[in-house]
Amino acid sequence: GESVGLHLPTLSVQEGDNSIINCAYSNSASDYFIWYKQESGKGPQFIIDIRSNMDKRQGQRVTVLLNKTVKHLSLQIAATQPGDSAVYFCAVKNYGGSQGNLIFGKGTKLSVKP
Amino acid sequence: DTAVSQTPKYLVTQMGNDKSIKCEQNLGHDTMYWYKQDSKKFLKIMFSYNNKELIINETVPNRFSPKSPDKAHLNLHINSLELGDSAVYFCASSPQGIGNQPQHFGDGTRLSIL
Numbered sequence: 001g002e003s004v005g006l007h008l009p010t011l012s013v014q015e016g017d018n019s020i021i022n023c024a025y026s027n028s029a030s031d032y033f034i035w036y037k038q039e040s041g042k043g044p045q046f047i048i049d050i051r052s053n054m055d056k057r058q059g060q061r062v063t064v065l066l067n068k069t070v071k072h073l074s075l076q077i078a079a080t081q082p083g084d085s086a087v088y089f090c091a092v093k094n095y096g097g098s099q100g101n102l103i104f105g106k107g108t109k110l111s112v113k114p
Numbered sequence: 115d116t117a118v119s120q121t122p123k124y125l126v127t128q129m130g131n132d133k134s135i136k137c138e139q140n141l142g143h144d145t146m147y148w149y150k151q152d153s154k155k156f157l158k159i160m161f162s163y164n165n166k167e168l169i170i171n172e173t174v175p176n177r178f179s180p181k182s183p184d185k186a187h188l189n190l191h192i193n194s195l196e197l198g199d200s201a202v203y204f205c206a207s208s209p210q211g212i213g214n215q216p217q218h219f220g221d222g223t224r225l226s227i228l
Contacts, residue, residue, distance in 0.1 A: 032214040041150040043204050043219030044157070045120070051214060087155055094213070101147075101170050102217065 012111045014109045019077040021108045023090035028071060032093040034102065035075045038088045045083060047075070047088075077110075117141050118220035120205050126226045127195060135190045135223045137205030145169075146188035147206040147217060148180060157204070163188055192225075202228045 013019045025033075026062040031052040036044035050057045050064045050073075057064050063076040073090050087109050118139045127133055139146060143227060147170075148160040161181040162170035177193045202224050206217040 034216050036219075038155075041221070043206075043221045046216040049216055050216075081121065089157065101159045101162060101172075107155045107157075 004031045009106070010109045010111070012113060013080050015068060015080060015112055015114050016083060017080055017102055019075075019080045019110060020085070021075045021077075021088050021090075021110065023073040023075075023105050025071050025073065025090075025092045025103075027092070027094070028068070030071075030094075032089045033064070033073050034090060035062075035073075036089045036104075037084075037086045038089065038107070041072075044089060080110075080112050082112045082114055116155075118207055118218050120136070120203075120220040120223050123221065124224050124226075126228065127194055128228050129197060131168055131195050132191070132193045133195060133225070134192070134204065135203055135205075135225075137190070137220060138187050139186055139205075139207040139218070141152055141207055141209075141218060143155060143207035143209050143218070144185055145208045145210065146185070147208075148188065148190050149204040149206060149219075151202040151204060151222070161190075195225075195227050197227050 009043050033049045034049040038044045048059045048062050048064050050066050055066050061078045065074045077084055087107040089107050090105045092102045094101050120137050125133060145164045149157050150160055151184045153155045160172055160174045161180045165185050166182045179191045180190045202222040204222045205220045208217045209215045
């Protein structure tokens with residue numbers, strides 16, 4: 001099976017600073033990882049994904065880092081803006097139980113102070 | 115244009131009633147999902163259909179019955195609603211099976227049981 005955890009349930013940052021949100025997973029066979037952003041009253045919105053054959057992937061102001069050795073995933077947001085305030089979820093493809101479905105972490109609430 | 119749309123957005127009903135939630139996606143995806151998000155924001159998969167066929171059925175009470183009339187629609191019917199069914203239910207879709215593709219979510223149906 002797969003379990004997904006987050007190191008911090010809440011994160012508060014100053015506008016303009018960089019944010020780092022962490023995620024740990026348990027199954028070393030997991031090969032696909034996704035970060036989602038969920039704003040209040042909305043559904044999870046895809047931000048960025050990474051496959052296990054990579055250890056870093058960059059998007060617009062976001063970077064995902066994958067450390068397969070310690071089974072750790074992080075999302076870095078550069079120059080955090082008030083619009084980045086949301087709950088962020090990591091999701092990992094599951095290889096136990098219902099094979100292939102996504103297991104979601106518990107979420108980290110990011111608050112950006114102006 | 116809404117990619118994954120759910121109706122209704124809010125559903126308030128009494129214990130013991132039967133209700134349905136509808137979901138439609140206009141992305142041309144083959145696979146659709148139902149997730150349940152509890153009050154602590156924990157998101158867990160319930161069902162998945164690939165091209166109208168059930169491929170994931172997590173441990174969900176049999177009071178919950180999904181139906182996929184075609185690959186663009188996945189509805190969720192709930193019989194004999196209980197207090198514990200209060201949650202936000204999200205529909206999602208993805209391009210192919212449960213491979214390495216991100217899932218796209220609707221904005222949720224907030225179900226409240228009185």
